[in-house]
Amino acid sequence: MRDLWGVRLMGSLTPEQALQALIEGNRRHRDGQHANPRRDPAFRAALAAGQAPWAAILGCSDSRVPPEIIFDQGLGDLFVVRTAGHVCDAVALASLRYAVEHLGVRLLVVLGHTHCGAIKAALAHPEGARADPLRAALRSAVEEAKASAEDLELGAAKAHVRRTVNLLAQAFTGIPGLLIVGAVYDLTSGEVTFLQEGFKPAV
Numbered sequence: 391m392r393d394l395w396g397v398r399l400m401g402s403l404t405p406e407q408a409l410q411a412l413i414e415g416n417r418r419h420r421d422g423q424h425a426n427p428r429r430d431p432a433f434r435a436a437l438a439a440g441q442a443p444w445a446a447i448l449g450c451s452d453s454r455v456p457p458e459i460i461f462d463q464g465l466g467d468l469f470v471v472r473t474a475g476h477v478c479d480a481v482a483l484a485s486l487r488y489a490v491e492h493l494g495v496r497l498l499v500v501l502g503h504t505h506c507g508a509i510k511a512a513l514a515h516p517e518g519a520r521a522d523p524l525r526a527a528l529r530s531a532v533e534e535a536k537a538s539a540e541d542l543e544l545g546a547a548k549a550h551v552r553r554t555v556n557l558l559a560q561a562f563t564g565i566p567g568l569l570i571v572g573a574v575y576d577l578t579s580g581e582v583t584f585l586q587e588g589f590k591p592a593v
Contacts, residue, residue, distance in 0.1 A: 405569035415462035428464025449501035475508030
C-alpha cells in the first residue's frame, strides 16, 4: 500500500505507535470528528487478498462498544474478539493466539466499558455465580471491587480488565515485542481511558 495509512505500513507499527494510533482515533470519536479511514470500495477489494491487522481487541459484545468506531479505524486494521463481559474463554484465547502467532499482531487491548450489563448482573446476583458461567467469570473482579473504595460498578469493570490483562500476559509469556494493555470505554463521554497498571510488556 502506498500511503501512511496503507496496510503494510500500519502493520509495521511498533506496539507503542499502534497504541498511539488508537488513542488518536478515540479522540476523534470522542469529539465527533471521525475520519472513517480505509473504508472505500477500492481498499475493501484490495483487502480480499489478505489481512494485516496491527492491533487485536478483546472487547465486550455490547452493541454500544464497536471497536472500529470508537477507535475510528478502518477495514483490516483491528482483529476483534468480542464476548459478553469480554470474558476470555478458550475460544477467545485461541482467536487472540491466531492474531499474535499467525498475523503478527503485537498490541493486544482488553477493552471494558461503563454500564456493562454483565458486570451489573454479577453485582446484583452474586449468589448465582455458580450456576451462571458468565457471572462466575466476573466473581473475582466483583469481590476485588467490594474491597476497594472506588465506585463499585466502575471498580469491578477495571478489576475485570486488569485480571484479563494478567491472564493474557501469562498465556503469551515469551512472545517478543508483545504489549498487552487494559482500557475502559465511557459510554457517555465516548472516551477510552487506558489503565497504566494494565500495561504488560513481553517478558
